[in-house]
Amino acid sequence: MSRLAVASAPRAAAPEAARDGAQRPRPPARPGYRVLTIAPTPFFGDYGCHVRILEEMRALRALGHAPLLATYPYGRAVPELSVRRPPRPPGRWHARPGSSRHKLYLDALLALSTLPALVAPRPHLVHGHLHEGAFIGYPLSRLARVPLVFDFQGSLTAEMVDHGFLQPRGRVYGAVRLLEAIVNRLADAVVASTGHGADLLCRVFRCPARRITVVPDGVNVALFCPPAPGSPRAARVVRLRARLGLPADVPVVVYLGLLAEYQGISRLLAAAQRVLAAEPDVHFLLLGYPGQDHYRVQAEALAIGARVHLPGRVPYELAPDYLALGDVAVAPKMSASEGNGKVLDYMAMALPVVAFDTPVTRELLGDLGLYAPLGDAEALAAELLGALRDARAARARGAALRARAAARFSWEQSAAQLDAVYRRLL
Numbered sequence: 001m002s003r004l005a006v007a008s009a010p011r012a013a014a015p016e017a018a019r020d021g022a023q024r025p026r027p028p029a030r031p032g033y034r035v036l037t038i039a040p041t042p043f044f045g046d047y048g049c050h051v052r053i054l055e056e057m058r059a060l061r062a063l064g065h066a067p068l069l070a071t072y073p074y075g076r077a078v079p080e081l082s083v084r085r086p087p088r089p090p091g092r093w094h095a096r097p098g099s100s101r102h103k104l105y106l107d108a109l110l111a112l113s114t115l116p117a118l119v120a121p122r123p124h125l126v127h128g129h130l131h132e133g134a135f136i137g138y139p140l141s142r143l144a145r146v147p148l149v150f151d152f153q154g155s156l157t158a159e160m161v162d163h164g165f166l167q168p169r170g171r172v173y174g175a176v177r178l179l180e181a182i183v184n185r186l187a188d189a190v191v192a193s194t195g196h197g198a199d200l201l202c203r204v205f206r207c208p209a210r211r212i213t214v215v216p217d218g219v220n221v222a223l224f225c226p227p228a229p230g231s232p233r234a235a236r237v238v239r240l241r242a243r244l245g246l247p248a249d250v251p252v253v254v255y256l257g258l259l260a261e262y263q264g265i266s267r268l269l270a271a272a273q274r275v276l277a278a279e280p281d282v283h284f285l286l287l288g289y290p291g292q293d294h295y296r297v298q299a300e301a302l303a304i305g306a307r308v309h310l311p312g313r314v315p316y317e318l319a320p321d322y323l324a325l326g327d328v329a330v331a332p333k334m335s336a337s338e339g340n341g342k343v344l345d346y347m348a349m350a351l352p353v354v355a356f357d358t359p360v361t362r363e364l365l366g367d368l369g370l371y372a373p374l375g376d377a378e379a380l381a382a383e384l385l386g387a388l389r390d391a392r393a394a395r396a397r398g399a400a401l402r403a404r405a406a407a408r409f410s411w412e413q414s415a416a417q418l419d420a421v422y423r424r425l426l
Contacts, residue, residue, distance in 0.1 A: 032064030033124035033422055036117050036140070040107050040132035042074035043083075046316045047258050047288070048341050049153050052193065052217055053129055054316075056151075057081055059218075059415030065422070068123070070114040072106050076315075086113035103132065111136045118144045124426060125149060131156040131183045138186045147425040150187035151215075152197055154338035156180040162262035162335050181205050189421050191215040193339040196359040200337060215418050216363075217341045218411035221402070224320045224348035237324045244309055246283055246325060251388050253284045254326025254351070256319060257333075257342045259291035259310070264332030264356060267377040269295065271332075273302045274381035275388075282307065282388060287322050289313040323349045328387045328394060331355035332380060340364065347405035350398040354383045364409070368401050 037057065044050050057067045058080075069081055073088035086109040117123065118140060127149045128137030134150040141148035157177045160166035166173055184190070184205045190212045192198040198214050201207040227234040238248075246252060253275070259265050265286070272284045284307060286295065292310040299308040314322050323329070329346035336358050343364045346353045355361040357371040370387055372379035387394050 219344035270377035
């Protein structure tokens, strides 16, 4: 039996599609718009910005809009969406998250393949995700004589540095930074996923505040909710636990997201080593890709491989079942400019959240988060141990976080804000 009390008492559960303000489609009150949505990424990829694109489009459709997604020739199909893809070029490029030189020709292919979407019927506006989407969308919007909306999800240069694609003191950095500044000011309206991002646009890139609207990331609280005791879903989660090799009576720290250095995975493993030295019954479930093999070797080198599970990529629709295995969630992301949508998934699942202290995580968690100084693995371990050892406080914190997610971070609310931006432009 585990020496920790966390696993012994289940978190308060909610019916799987009905509690805490679960999102329900509403009939459109006004005629919608045709929206050409440009996503220069291998959509759908079961992570961060892809979830924002998917859920935005779903919520916009519920409001009566007709989005058409133009994206790369790679990615998992989402049958419910209208998607336009260019032909797949020859070669064996692996469509992985992050910066890549392959994106230069993929962006060109994407731009050319999108031209027919400007006629018969012409879109009412163009919505570009990420900087490349705004860059491609600008000439398209001018050709069609319609407004351009830029969905800003973090600094382009900061992302390229995070992915090791650009050196802050390299010769190319200044040119890319200048290009980013130009792209930030091309659009007729900019929607930022966080208040921190909006402040960055105004303060650093001198974007006019009147063009910027904060449209937060959201979470589908009907999909992401704790399983009701005795339900078929609860039984499914029990079977999943056995399949992953997690003993029934041990506490689990769960992470969901990309496995990469800028996500803080090496620091998380260092923290896990400290946690396991104090509480050897704990297991760590690190869900995601593409670095699972690299971090599995790293865990073995730290002598914690038997307690660290890296099952790989998890389909978005199955993520709630995997998260339901956790007792405490962790968000060690190192990037200070990007959003952190996984935190909202944790919140909706009624999980207490331990995170590095950044402006973005503060926006999401407020005073309910458990924070460690950015990059401090020892402090991260201490916060994890505190959450694991006080089961009652952890459950109360998780319940409060779910209520916060339902009240403030639904995709329905975000879509209503985006709808207001569209209508103001048109």
